[in-house]
Amino acid sequence: MFGDEASFGRISEPANCWAPPQMRPSVPKQQIREYRPVYGAVSPDDGECFFAVLEKNNTENMSLFLKMLSEKFPDDLILLCIDNASYHKSKDLIIPKNIVRFFLPPRTPEMNPAELLWREIRKRGFKNKAFDSIAAVILKFNEVIADLTHNVVQSLTLWGWIDAITSFG
16 A cells, blocks of 8 residues: 545635636635645555545654554555655554555655545545635545545556556565
């Protein structure tokens, strides 16, 4: 699995959109600095995903995410590829017995297929939208991930080099 974190919140992100000829599109814009980090893990091989919306990015919440991930897949040994964030490597991090971490090279987010998943989630539910509350943001996030099929996740994340590695299985 590949793990990563992304923030979703109330700072809107305008994007291109279609409009009838001779009409200028109007999209909502807001700059309310309220957000929640989402921890996620994706298995490109089968398209399985797991997400947790937590309060902040830190060692305590990373430990909680790992515990939740472990409980979601209790019978699996999870090889979790993550970046080098300090809370991923903290000596205080609690790592469940069925999770083994390994790390991407420093400053290489483009090697993490979870990044494309975040982009797809934002495209499907967050472009040109303004939200009344952080609860509405979380609700929209949950709606979008509920609509992601395993086939869509695989098409975004199962890159050639990952497929080659998992084929040795």
